Amino acid sequence: MKRISIIGAGPGGLTCARILQRHGVAVTVHDRDPGRAARNQGGTLDLHADDGQVALREAGLLDEFFRLSRPEGQEMRRYTISGDLRDHHVPAPGDRFKPEIDRGVLRDLLLDSLEPGTVHWGHALATTDGRTLRFKDGTTAETDLVIGADGAFSRVRPVLSPATPQYTGVSFLEAWFDDVENRHPELSALVGQGGAHAADGTRGLFAQRNGGGQIRVYLIRRSPAAVTGLSTATIRAGLLDEFAGWAPSLRRLVSENDGPYVDRPIHALPVPHTWAPHPCVTLLGDAAHLMPPLGVGVNLAMLDAADLALALAGAGTIEEGLRAYEAVMLPRSAAIAKTLDGRADDLIAA
The missing domain is CATH 3.50.50.60 (FAD/NAD(P)-binding domain)
Structure with missing residues (x-):
């Protein structure tokens, strides 16, 4: 054999x-x-x-x-950086083209x-x-x-x-929010049952509903180097400066995470x-x-x-x-x- x-x-x-x-x-x-x-x-x-x-x-x-x-995870919301809902896709009943799974x-x-x-x-x-x-x-x-x-x-x-x-020059910083219905209800309502995205051409934010009452957020940025070794407080302060012109509701997805940030540089x-x-x-x-x-x-x-x-x-x-x-x-x-x-x-x- x-x-x-x-x-x-x-x-x-x-x-x-x-x-x-x-x-x-x-x-x-x-x-x-x-x-x-x-x-x-x-x-x-x-x-x-x-x-x-x-x-x-x-x-x-x-x-x-x-x-x-x-299947409800197929919902997608797109916001302007001012926090206005620009586009909202809600899956039709019975739609199983691309359901989410953890x-x-x-x-x-x-x-x-x-x-x-x-x-x-x-x-x-x-x-x-x-x-x-x-x-x-x-x-x-x-x-x-x-x-x-x-x-x-x-x-x-x-x-x-x-x-x-090879590094593409774009990196994700991952952050997560636990027990969102109780601890972060406003952010839960902002993201909905699927994902929410906003970008300004220089940086982006993608928040995604997970199972178990969790939301994961990916802060997408052009970055020449990793942030490994920096404290959570230092990273957070830098991010709040980067996202200074964004709506307060979106900035909360940048800064109110439970736990550290995880750097995920994108390679190809x-x-x-x-x-x-x-x-x-x-x-x-x-x-x-x-x-x-x-x-x-x-x-x-x-x-x-x-x-x-x-x-x-x-x-x-x-x-x-x-x-x-x-x-x-x-x-x-x-x-x-x-x-x-x-x-x-x-x-x-x-």
Whole structure:
């Protein structure tokens, strides 16, 4: 039996594992986290009917996704920096084109669908040549196929490509607000059940409703450097100065957060990002085609995962499966990446 190893237990890697197992193909997932509850998985995701939901259907999990998701999260509000509501989209009853789901909820759905022992936690990959996996704890594992689903700074990618992610010049500062109905009711009303956006051409703000009574806010700015090492008070004072001309209601989303700010600089891979065929290594998701976060990331990763799993399950050999997958994935991702190339500034467009 061929040994298939997926590096990374994110949505793409787990979706690939689930679909492989549904087709009777054995697979192991290696992840650097010490366990499934080791860290917060982040904010909320909208899974689209024409890609993310396609993958969940192949995984046999679409009905459960609809049970757990929030279709009301498709609501979108756009404000002027003066605080006036400029545009308001409310989803129609029964609209399930791109409902929201928290990252942690989606990950649990996928993890719980896998056979026990599929995920090997605490396995941070150091290097691989495509046959031997060398982990940071000094252990090794032999494999017949390595699938890099390990994100922007993939440890698998160097086997295929010298490309490295480059900073786009735009950075997100993430802030969050807990128990918003009780602690921040005015901000809860401002954001609504989905997302709220405002921008002035130099900086932007995107607030997004999460499950569990939380709102996450992303302050989007052109920034030459990270803010790592600065105190919360110092960052807050600088932000209030930057957003000085904005309405008080929007400035509260900048400054009244519960806890610290988290810096998330936006990187992208060169366009197009391709590689020569390899007999036992491939990539999916951000490891293959990191792009600015303009609504395609997780959906494309999960579609990659479904295409790869089905290609492997239906092929006579691993290499035949990889070639069939890459013949679809590489042109698709190159076309999308070309469309989004250089558009990180769209995130702060007024």
